[in-house]
Amino acid sequence: MKLITSKDNPLFKELKQLASSSQARRRAGQSLLDGVHLAQAWLQHRGAPQLCVVAESAQYHPEVAPILAQCEALQAQCLVLADKLYDAVSTVDNGVGLFLLVATPVASAPKALTESAVLLDGLQDPGNLGSILRSAAAAGVRQVFCSPGTVAAWSPKVLRAGMGAHFVLDIVEDADLVALCAASRIPLLATSSHAAQTIYDCDLSGPVAWLLGHEGQGVSAALQEAATQEVVIPHLGQMESLNVAAAAAVCLFEQLRQRTAGR
Incomplete structure (x- = not known):
């Protein structure tokens, strides 16, 4: 897994913009799923994310490590951010140190309502x-x-x-x-x-x-x-x-x- 420690890294800058701007997420068609529960739910129902991001200090956390291993098994890209960089990107205060970047699912409106x-x-x-x-x-x-x-x-x-x-x-x-x-x-x-x-x-x-x-x-x-x-x-x-x-x-x-x- 790649470790990013510089705030000038292009991928870090991209993640920071996505985390701070709803317009950026909408333009990119991407969403951030912060935390263990959302990550587990995505993996269960939707499969591999585009990117799995963990804080450097959270790599071996007992809840984070299995998710990281599952993402690697699914051949999803995994990335480690230095803690200060992770904190600058995370949308949750005092989180566990894990989020997924996923393609936002897009559903189409039917021609007529036929189900609840x-x-x-x-x-x-x-x-x-x-x-x-x-x-x-x-x-x-x-x-x-x-x-x-x-x-x-x-x-x-x-x-x-x-x-x-x-x-x-x-x-x-x-x-x-x-x-x-x-x-x-x-x-x-x-x-x-x-x-x-x-x-x-x-x-x-x-x-x-x-x-x-x-x-x-x-x-x-x-x-x-x-x-x-x-x-x-x-x-x-x-x-x-x-x-x-x-x-x-x-x-x-x-x-x-x-x-x-x-x-």
Whole structure:
């Protein structure tokens, strides 16, 4: 493995730019997976990375060494950075000293919605998006469509919140949600505190698409109008509504419950 100790090394400069700039990552079509869990998940579901990078002091760490060996066995390029250089590139404070550089998976939007999906309209919080991706993956909903203006799905913060969910999903960014809704062959459900029907009274045994919106403004008027129906998550207490990630989890797992246990 090559050891890089100079900050003037061209590859180090390239890695530093990718780590610090979402635009650079988007132009290159690459993502950084920082930490043991994301690396293990990628290797399990997607195979070899483009590059495995470890801090010099982490080469023999008990969690890092097996991942490094697996990457070498897959003939992926492996690189060691002097600790100071690694710290300048890592997107995690006090991390274990390992990240993978991978080609960002690109999924294409279908001509029509025919299987369960999540449509996200303008979400801004990386933690919310990552949590929704994690819930979708756990509930067996594979397709996720993000409108323009939604936080970047492959940003380091969203990746950490997703905990590997990205690698088992088809994530389409900058999707035309209105066009998808117009071509949908399945029910389109939007949550609303003013709806009469609860999610527990709704037939979710077949494919459905969930419309979830901006944390403050909710789903846009155009998408709300495109929805087949509006549903409400009933709750007690004085809170007006749920966090969007919590609402998504409730909806997705009620759908899973109906599909697996019957209504």
